[in-house]
Amino acid sequence: MSESTTPILTVRGVRRSFQAGERKLEVLHGVNLDLAAHGRLCLMGSSGAGKTTLLNIIGLLDRPDEGEVILQGQDAWSLPNSSRAGLRNRALGFVFQFYHLLPELDALENTTLPARLAGARGARLREYRSKAKSSLEAFGLGQRLHHRPGKLSGGEQQRVAIARALLMEPQLLIADEPTGNLDRATGDRVLDLLFEEQQKRGFALLLVTHDQRLAKRCEQIVHMEDGQIQADSTTPIPH
16 A cells, blocks of 8 residues: 555544433444545535534544544554543644634744643754744744734634644644635635645645535545435545
């Protein structure tokens, strides 16, 4: 199997239920999914289809009731908590619709946050700070390094979020409606930046969107409905 088709992510038989009063509501019904290293996959589905629950499990934020999430060849949910947290911080990057920047930190501090959480100190932290500064400057934010989120536009906040997500050089970036809170022109610029960075850095991209225009820029489109990936939904995009 070539490197380009080797899965960076394999999801097998994932189920997840939640207690709703006296009844147990199953949200995911045995989900299977593969994403190749360096691949670009779009996950689509209506609200309530289970996309967010699946992303939380893939992102190692929420434990499945059953099933496996194989990331970088490791069964992530079988690892001890500390090892799983290390894998998440090292291998995964996250970009969200609402940015999730800390309001009390400026753009540069928000971008270096993953390094601080990984325990970087002293010279190592200074290296990450320099790297974060270079990324923000490359993203057109050189004059905004010390502005807090409340002083940044939506597009600027999302560019900070992308720089933060890429700081630790993840092999998989999860982008959940990354342009959903932006106007069309700003969203297109943010998406162009995201795809340019993927091409340069070679990470795999799992993109969730309702926008067919964005979906068509991915190599594959997968549809989710009622907690399952539809059997005939994997759509390769011709080049």
